[in-house]
Amino acid sequence: MRNFSFIIVAISILFSAAVSAQPVNINTAGPEVxxxxxxxxxxxxxxxxxxxxxxxxxxxxxxxxxxxxGIGPVLLESNRDKLLVTSD
Incomplete structure (x- = not known):
């Protein structure tokens, strides 16, 4: 049972990392995202x-x-790879 719990936690961490790796469209994302x-x-x-x-x-x-x-060049550059702009 302990190994099963560990596997579930590991999969959750990997999944959340994969989801957050996707660029965010700043024209459609809500404040939470x-x-x-x-x-x-x-x-x-x-x-x-x-x-x-x-x-x-x-x-x-x-x-x-x-x-x-509050958004300056340093903050922008450190996040640039996470951000996307489309008109959709």
């Missing part, structure tokens, strides 16, 4: 990203995130 996917972005800043998107329309590039207070 954004906060989870972007290192250095918590719930409040994720809400600010969504509010900015709703007010100004879809992001044209990942660089547009720099318009949001």
């Amino acid at each position: 954004l906060a989870e996917a972007i290192n250095g972005v918590g719930p409040a800043r994720a809400e600010a990203i969504v509010a900015y998107r709703e007010q100004h329309g879809p992001f044209k590039s990942v660089e547009d995130l720099r318009e949001i207070k």
